[in-house]
Amino acid sequence: MRRTELVGLPFPILGSLNGVHMFCRSHGVDLTSTATDNRKIVWKDYHNSLSLVVIGNQDGSSDVHMTTLLDLIFNAMVLLYGLEDATNIKHVERFKREIKVCYKLIDRLLGHSPSPTFGDLSRTVDVISAPENVVLQSYIDAFAEAADSPYGCLLIAGKVAVATDTWWTMSSTELVLLPMLVLSLPQTTSQDIPIFLPDISPTIERFWSPAIESLRSLCRLHPRNFPLNISLDANILGFVIINSSSHKCLCSVFPHTEGASHRQKANKLLLCATDRHRVLQSFYKSVMGHVWPAASPSHTSQDNVRDLHSRLTDNVQETYICTENYKCYVLHNSSYYLFVLYSTTIPTYAMRSVTEKTFNILLKDKNINV
Template sequence: MAAHLICLTSGGGVPIFTRNKGNLKPLPFPVIGSLNGVHMFANSHDVKLLSTTTEDAKVVWKVFHDSITLIIVTGDDSADDIHLNNLLSQVCDAMVLLYGLEDLANIKNIERFKREIKICSQLIDKILDQADLLTVGDLTNAVDIIAAPENSVLQNYLDAFTEAADSPYGCLMVHGKIAIATKRWWTLTSKEMVLLSLLMSSLSPCSSRDIPVFLPNLSPSVPHRLLTFQLIKDVDVCVLCGPSPTLAQLEEEVGRFWRSGYDLLRSLLQLHPRNYPLSITLDSNIMGFILVNRESHRCLCSTHPHPVASSKDTIDSKRRLEILRSFYKHVMGTFFPMSDDPDKGQEEICHQAQESYISTDSHKCYTILSEPHQIFVLYTANIPTFAMRSVTQKTLSLLVKDKHIQI
């Protein structure tokens, strides 16, 4: 997604930072001033300016904590504004996560704030850089999971390790997706779990780290410590702690608790990027899917549903994910209500759509809303349109009922 992101003070319109993604030239300062000026002019006349579209672009404004205004300018994909509003909310939450709500809501020294808020740049770029994401949690407001038969055994390792760390909050991540987590970790809000997963994906590989984080809902003003340890490449265990133990103390415990589980970890890693058990066999026309549980705020996504490549695989994995994300944005907010939409009530959607599909020359997509689950499936163009409904229903049933997929 090519986009300009602009952050300004909501009172005086002083630019804080700009971020550009894609092959775009930075916006000139007069354009930034005009974008902010029209928003402030509307406010002064008791008009709430939310968004506007041009021939080839869309602009969305949003004010946070009466302190900062975020503006995003991007191509118009005809999707509901909720998706760009969701992105702006994630950017603000990313600033709270790494900087804290108190200092964000009460900017006293603008120049100092400009310098200090740069700590969030890497995470904000990750949120904007949707084309390079291997996950969909940023879009669905549900944290990505990886479902494996090994998870039930590895849960014992995690519980023992978090107990040694004197913390009820811990999880095991594989390529930014949660394999297992403690009961208290699952009580975090969806945006906190998604942000922490995005944070892990945005960081360079490291054997261990100790990062102060403010949880946007649970603790926006008092920081926790996020301790992470790389068990094997692309597999990290994460723990949220208070002042103790120290990173060095917990580093000494990693080998003692996890050494005997390394074979299980390697087996778990091999399931990526399929992300669900090999024991489940799906229709050969399926090229990928997104499965979301709106109650547990978990989602399972796969663009490699078959162990062996098929002659039907005419679309590569990256393009499959792009199509699934585009289909999700096309459907959600337009036909199906979004569960975390503060600006649009469900009553505004007057019809009760339960299913939708699209058909193109290169692929087909089908979605079913079956509370609390939503499933979005990408098919080859060869599948008969009339067959998609029954295949999608069967796929949903297979995934939801499997004992290894806790979604």
């Protein structure tokens, strides 16, 4: 697989990439990955019929992130094409033609989107936490009931605001893929919710018109994603809190109100939002798999051998990285991971207490449900 916008690899190389893997498999050896100084290639077989190969940047992170990506891509194909058809390919050419239906979603998984989410990496659902969520919960319940479906959720820019209880019973893969799918559909933004939903229910207006003000204020919360009344330390450039048991995550790279962030913009030291997001992602990748096991349903004992965390006998509670441009701190508490991105203005020794404080603020707030 490759990003569609990139120039395609010549066929002989594709053939070789597949060939070496096949050759090894025929000898009972499973070639899982190969790396160069700057790139990494990961192979994975699905149901003995489909092999996915991904080529990505070598960032020193564990292979498990690439494997997670492949799993999601395969699941995306299943989602849109059906497991039966995806694993029993009778006509290769036809399959090639038809599988194009997944390209948009796969492109999104390969990661180029204007409002990036964090969930595909951590296999959790991005949520948006707002005071309005309490109000909206009753609407979504009522709406789902009317739509005759137990599954219903309200998405704001790919982030779940509210969802029915049954929605949360889906597997993490499904929870992650569905919002991604919505995002990958054409013309879908947060305001497209009414447009999308009429496909299921033409009686949308009746349900949502009373809540239109709540929805509007909810939309305004994007991309901050958490309530305005919570104020965090001024050194924080972004954070993501992940609950690995409820499969939810809350990510924000705009932690400050308009005025504050305006002041921040004057400071050249501070990264732009895309960079902040990228750094948080890189930090996540560098930590998960090496320091803590990464969330992956297909995690095998061999992954553990490969990953460095398996060599640590004591529990790591916190870890941080200081670079010349920013600092990152992560705190692990039961099933929670809080990743915080700081500007370099914060002294290293202060990061620990600030992170702890932030963690308590975020968890104790009644509007935040992660």
